[in-house]
Amino acid sequence: MKYFRDSPWLWPCMAGLLMSTLAPAVHAQTVDVEAAEYLARKSHCTKCHAPAKERTGPALKTIAEKYRGREDAVAALVKHITTGPKIVIDGEEETHKTVQSQDEAQILNLVRYILSH
Numbered sequence: 001m002k003y004f005r006d007s008p009w010l011w012p013c014m015a016g017l018l019m020s021t022l023a024p025a026v027h028a029q030t031v032d033v034e035a036a037e038y039l040a041r042k043s044h045c046t047k048c049h050a051p052a053k054e055r056t057g058p059a060l061k062t063i064a065e066k067y068r069g070r071e072d073a074v075a076a077l078v079k080h081i082t083t084g085p086k087i088v089i090d091g092e093e094e095t096h097k098t099v100q101s102q103d104e105a106q107i108l109n110l111v112r113y114i115l116s117h
């Protein structure tokens with residue numbers, strides 16, 4: 001045991017252990033693109049939003065850029081797509097569409113998908 005602490009293998013070993021415990025946390029942040037696109041289609045978001053082109057609504061890229069580096073990005077987008085805020089389209093006030101899911105994980109996945117553009 002006396003030699004264990006001085007072993008050249010100990011630190012690489014510890015680093016490996018640390019990485020394997022951190023990996024799942026990092027993984028949880030990755031986006032399930034297919035699920036996000038499915039939910040966006042199902043909720044008719046794609047009628048007004050495209051990845052890179054401005055339609056009736058801003059492009060997902062434009063939204064992601066607006067929120068880049070903002071700590072409140074996820075919270076703000078979740079609020080925007082779940083509470084139906086008032087927006088103005090062609091001079092007419094409308095209620096923004098809400099996402100067709102009650103599942104928090106699915107909603108967060110869609111928000112991370114939008115912000116990943």
Ligand code: HEC
Nearest residue numbers: 043044045047048056057058063077080081087097098099
């Ligand atoms: C009828 C067209 C229309 C549909 C359908 C629509 N949106 Fe929007 N969306 C807009 C417009 C217009 C804006 C810009 C509103 C503004 O900035 O006042 C917007 C803004 C946004 C924003 C940016 C909010 C911000 O704070 O800048 C997000 C995110 C968003 N929409 C997501 C979605 C999602 C998700 C869906 C589907 C559930 C959806 N939209 C459906 C028209 C639409």
